[in-house]
Amino acid sequence: MLDFPNAKINIGLLVTEKRPDGFHNLESCFYPVQWCDALEILPAEKLEFTMSGLPVPGNPDSNLCLKAYHLLQQEFQLPPVHMHLHKVIPMGAGLGGGSSDAAFALKELNSLFELNLSDDKLEGYARQLGSDCAFFIRNKPVIAVEKGDVFKPVALDLKGYTCVLVYPGIHITTAEAYGNIMPQKPSCDIEMFLKQDIKVWKDVLKNDFETALFPKYPELAAIKERLYAAGATYASMTGSGSAVYGLFKEEGSSNLIFPDHYLLWKGLL
Known part of the structure; x- marks a missing residue:
């Protein structure tokens, strides 16, 4: 069974408080993209x-795909499998690639062995693997709250927009990102x-991690500025970084030029 775990972008990301368990509560819109x-x-x-x-x-033995297998193995007598992951994200x-891989592993195992697990059940397993893993079970736009694993449906349709994602090769760990954040209401x-015209998002929908990380990595701020200069209607860092994206209604995105060591993805939403 072959499937293609996709990435997500965050449209707005507010870190609202630190939890007693050491995690943080947040509020964000998760939106799937086909990288x-x-x-x-x-x-x-x-x-x-x-x-x-x-x-x-x-260590490959600690990969979330294997953890997904072992998690289901605790309840179901799964036969052995060969899992092969080709990593592109x-x-x-901040794109959720590892979380997506884990969620898709759960879904593939559910289909392959006819476990008949509902989406609600699969989300429950996914939450045990990582905070945003559960999003990729249904893989539809949501408002994510608490640790990023509690969802509210959102009527947001960005069809017709082109998303340009730029990854400058800077690996930012979750610990580093949250170590520089100041939670606030x-x-x-x-x-x-999100219900308003996308043209107003620039001034009101913020990613709190930009404040924490742009001074340390000015390259990220420069990417965002370049996306706006090329005609992006909205641009933002996604997740806790370091990928930055722009949403384009017109073809201005074709004029973008970045260094060769950057990874770029471009596609219709």
């Missing part, structure tokens, strides 16, 4: 996990502003 990895799961004689594409730091970019209502 994708590839994940294939096949029955096998023994459990095996292999990777290709972009190098993934750390950059890591440390929400200064705006993201859901309310």
